[in-house]
Amino acid sequence: MQQSDIQLLVLDIDGTIAGKSNDIREPVIRTIHRVQKQGIQVAIATGRMYRSALRFHEAVGSTLPLIAYQGAWIQDPKTQTLHKHWAVPKTMALALLDYFETPELRSLLSVHFYIDDQLYVREITPETKAYFERSGIPAIAVGDLRSTLATEPTKVLALSDDTDLIGSMLGSLQKQYTPAELYLTKSVATFFEATHPAANKGLAVKYLAEEVLGLKPENVMTMGDNFNDLEMIQYAGIGVAMGNAPEEVQQQAQWVAPTVEQDGAAAAIAELLL
Template identity: 70%
Template sequence: MNQEIKLLVLDIDGTIAGKSNQIHAKVKKAIQAVRAKGIQVAVATGRMYRSALRFHHEIGSTLPLLAYQGAWIQDPATQKMHRHWTVAKQTAIQLLDYFEQPELRSLLSVHFYINDCLYVRELTSETRLYSERSGIEAIAVGDLRQALTTEPTKVLALCDDTEIIDNLLSSLRQQYTPAELYLTKSVATFFEATNPSINKGVGVRYLAEELLGITAANVMAIGDNFNDVEMLEYAGIGVAMGNAPSDVQAIAQWVAPSVEQNGVAVAIEKFLL
C-alpha cells in the first residue's frame, strides 16, 4: 500500500484488549513506534467514555476519544465535547417496552447510559461482570423509566444466549429504519442502540476530515466486530482481527492474527513500520 497513513484508529475490546482487559506490552510498543513516526493514534469504542479513558491515556493519544460508537466524542486533555448525540426519550421507552415483554424480561439485562453513568433495573450476574470489566459502577433503579430524566447516549441489552441477541437485532431492524436508530452488536452477547446519525465510521471521518484535514486514504483502522464495520469500510486500510466474525473479516482488506496473538502489533508492523 503506498498511501501515507497519518491516523491509526483502534477499537478496544477484542482488538487492543483481550481476556486480560489490558493492552499487551508488544501492542503498546508497536503503538509507541507508530507515534514516534508522527502518526496520530485514536480510540474508537462502544464503551462508555469514562471506561475508555485509561486505554486512551495508555496509548498516548492526543486526539478526542470516540466513545459509545462515536455518539460521544470528547477531548480528555481539554474536556471539550465535540459531539454528543443521544437516543430520543420516546424511543428509549419503546425499546424498554419491547425488552420487558414477558417472554424477554427475565432473559435480558438492560443498560441505559445517561450522562456517562450506567443505569440498570437490577444487578444481574451479567451486569456485575460487565461493571467489573468496564470499571464502572452500575446504578440499580428498579424501573428504568425513572432514570430517563434526560435522553440516553446508548441503550444496551445483554444476554448470554447469542441467539436471543441475534433475534432481537433482526426483529428490531424490521421495526426501526437506519434513519431512526443505529442498531449493532459490539460482541455476540451485546445488542446496542444509538442515535441513527452515528457509527464509528462517521466518528472517524469527523476526526480525519474535520479535525486533522486528511482523507480516508490517510486512515488505518483496526477492529473486531460488527460495530467496527463502518469504520473499516471508511479507512484507506481496514484491518479485522483474527477473532472477528467471518462477516466482519470479509469486508476488511486484511485480517490480522487474533487479539490473544497481539494481532494489532502484527498489523502495525506490516503496514506502518
C-alpha cells in the same frame, strides 16, 4: 495505497487491543508507540463508556479526541471539550424498553441505560456484575428505567448470555426501525446496542479525520473485531479486521490480523505501517 499515506490510526479496544486480560499487552503498546514516533497519530474508537475508555486512551498516549459509545460521544480528554454528543431520542428509548420488557424477554435480558456517562440498570444481574467488573464502572440500580429518562440516554444496551437471542432481537428490531431512526449493532455476541442514527464509528472517524485533522479516508487506517467496527473498517483507506472477528467483518476488511490473544494489532501495525 502507499503506507506513507497513513497519518491516522484508529483502534477499537475490546477484542482488538485488549483481550481476556482487559489490558493492552506490552508488544501492542510498544508497536503503537513506534508508529507514533513516525508521526502517525493514534485514536481510540470504542463502544465503551467514555470513563471506561480513558485508561486505554492514556495507555496508547493519544493526544486526539476519544470516540466512545460507538461514536455517540466524542470528547477531548486534554481540554474536556465535548465535540459531539448524540443521544437516543426519549420516544425510541421508551419503545426499546417496552420491547425488552415483554413477558417472553424480560427475565432473559439485563438492560443498561447510559446517561451523562453513568450506567443505570433495573437491577444488578450476574451479567451486569460481570460487565461492571470489566468496565470498572459501578451500576446504579433504579428499578424502573423509565425514571431515568428526564435526560435522554447516550446508548441503550441489552445483555444476554444467549447469543441466539441477541442475534434474533437484532434482526427483529432492524425490521422495525430504519437506519434513519436508530443505529443498531452487536459489539460482542452477547451485547445488543442502540444509539442515535448519526452515531457509529464510521461517522465518528470521518469527523475526526476530516473535520478535526483535515485528512482524507486514504490517510486513515482503522482496526476492529466486530459488527460495530464495520463502518470504520469500510471508511478507511486501510481497514483491518482481527482474526477473532466474525467472518462477515473479516470479509469487509483489506487485511486480516492475527487474533487479539496473538497480539494481532501489533502484527498489523508492523506489517502495514512500520
